[in-house]
Amino acid sequence: MEHRHARSNLKRITMTVPDERTRAVLRARDLLTELATAPHDVNLDVLRERARTLLRHYPDLVHLRLSAAMASGIWGDPDAKWHD
Template sequence: MTTPDERTRALQQARDLLIELAYGNRQLVRRALRDEAVTILRHFPYSEALPPANRER
């Protein structure tokens, strides 16, 4: 079971990964990138677990 702390950490790590992809070293190794994504997704919240965004329906 994923704890709230693990979910928060996964969101922070995902942000860090996106920053690295956008501005970091362009010589990323595909395997390392895939491994990092799997690690982050292990505790990443499903969309149903997130509070609704402010948007009109």
């Protein structure tokens, strides 16, 4: 009889605090800047892991909506028709 832990199938839920979200945005910019000038032989495994790490705390649509509402001079409406 196979014994499986119920918790093994649950996604780990973490809470992102504001400074983690800010660091994720800044580090994403650094990553994109690095990619723009990277040689063609980029290690995709390393790149994917860095992207996963950044996305863990990257702002989602809810946070972008809130930021746009509070700082409309800095952030555009994420629900506008111009976004992809």
